[in-house]
Structures are given as C-alpha cells and as structure tokens.
Amino acid sequence: MVLKKVGRVEEATEVSSGIYLLRISCPLKEPYPGQFVMAQPPGLEEIPLSIAGYSGGELKLIVAAVGETTRALCRMDVGDRLWVRGPLGRGFSYMSRKTAVAVAGGVGIAPLIYLVDARKREGLKTKLVAGFKSRVGGKLIQLLEDLGDVVIATEDGSIGAKGDAVSVASSMITRSSMVFACGPEPMLRKVVDLCMSVGAAVECSLERYIKCGVGICGACLIEGEEVSMRVCADGPVFDGETIVKLSDFDKLALDRSGCKVPLHGGCPSR
Structure with a gap:
C-alpha cells in the first residue's frame, strides 16, 4: 500500500502562460517514467499528476492551472507543504x-x-x-x-x-x-x-478522472467490447494493441458521478 507523504515546495515557476514547473522535496520510491502521483494541497481534493522528473528525493511536476486544485498548487510558495501519494500506475x-x-x-x-x-x-x-x-x-x-x-x-x-x-x-x-x-x-x-x-x-499515456489511484473504485474505467481497463492501475500507459480494443477511447469517459459522458467536453477541470 502506498501511503501519503508530506512534500515541501522548493519551486513554483510559471514557465508559460498558465503552465508551472513545481519542484517538491518528497522521499518516494524511485518512479518509472509514465507513472503518476496523487497530489493534495491543504483543504482541497487529491488529484493525479504525471511525474516530470525525480532525482535525489526531489519530484518535478508540470501543472496547468485550469481548475481549483491545480490553481492552488501553482500558487504555492517555497516552503509550503502538501500531501503526495505515489508513485502509482504502470509506466x-x-x-x-x-x-x-x-x-x-x-x-x-x-x-x-x-x-x-x-x-x-x-x-x-x-x-x-x-x-x-x-x-x-x-x-x-x-x-x-x-x-x-x-x-x-x-x-x-x-x-x-x-x-x-x-x-x-x-x-x-x-x-x-x-x-x-x-x-x-x-x-x-x-x-x-x-x-x-x-x-x-x-x-x-491516457488521462481519465482518477479518484483512488489504485484500481479499487472504478472511476477511471475505460471500456471495450472484449476488455476493460482501469487507467490508474492497468495504465496510465497502454500499448497500441490494447488501445484499439477500447471502444470508449477518444469517445466516452466516466464523470465524477460515474456516468458516461462524451469525452470531448466531458470531465470538469481540477
């Protein structure tokens, strides 16, 4: 079981309009490229973020400030703390x-x-x-x-x-x-x-609404006629042979309530 750890913000720099580089000191098991972490600023929800780098106990994230939680992450100052859980998923x-x-x-x-x-x-x-x-x-x-x-x-x-x-x-x-x-x-x-x-x-690497991060809740399920995959646990990385079997790919996704919605214009920003 992967437990939450406390991370400390070392840098939060806007590298392009609305896109930030975050450096966070946090001791994690060495991640594989393609894995992700669940990040949680104080008082807000936990969200999945792809790992953009990890070395010497320092985690790098590239974050687009598009929703309440991502905007809060991007506003964090050096020395601020947040919860980090990971690495998770298949890289x-x-x-x-x-x-x-x-x-x-x-x-x-x-x-x-x-x-x-x-x-x-x-x-x-x-x-x-x-x-x-x-x-x-x-x-x-x-x-x-x-x-x-x-x-x-x-x-x-x-x-x-x-x-x-x-x-x-x-x-x-x-x-x-x-x-x-x-x-x-x-x-x-x-x-x-x-x-x-x-x-x-x-x-x-696919993106879906991820809630638990470990394949239990089914919030990130992507279905096909012969096979269904949990993006957080079976992915987020899938090979081409698997993707072509997923009929929901590029079409449908589960929203926060578990209802299928059109992927384009579907899940709300976090």
Missing part, C-alpha cells in the same frame, strides 16, 4: 533499444520529459516532438531544448515547425521505431493509427 517501457520517438501534445510533455531524461542517462537517444497550438513561454522552450534532440511544433506556425505534433513526427516514425506519446486523445488516436499503419510499436 512506459522506456528502456527499449529501438529508435525512439516521443510525441507530446500540450502539457502531455510532462511524462515525456522524464522519459527522455531517463533514457539519456542510460545512453539511449530519443527524438522528442512537442506540439502546441501557438507560441509558448521561453522558459518552457528552454526546459525542452535542454533535453537535447527536440522539435517544437505549433499549429499556427508561430514558433518551430508548423503543424500538429503528429503530422510533424510522421516522417520520423518507421517500422523500426518505438513511439511514446501523451496528450489529448484525438492526438493519441492519430498517433496509434499512424503507428499501426507503418508497423511501429507505440505506447500512450
């Missing part, structure tokens, strides 16, 4: 020796920053394509470029390559590739379809 097969391409959409960069950095420490190369709708802050760009082989893409062409992350990454993906992806599900659908068409291996 990426990040030690693959295949030619690796990581495809990120928006704040889906968080687990892929950790993946690229972990592979780099093992002497493994990874091409990262980070896609955004438009220009992002210089601090975020610097954070990404420090990783090494990175391509920034924007849909309006305001910075980097013009186009979405998948279209920019498509020329880099071949049958011999290992593809890692995280972002909005329409983007992940394109990634999976592309990889299936060329025969490339692919793993995607």
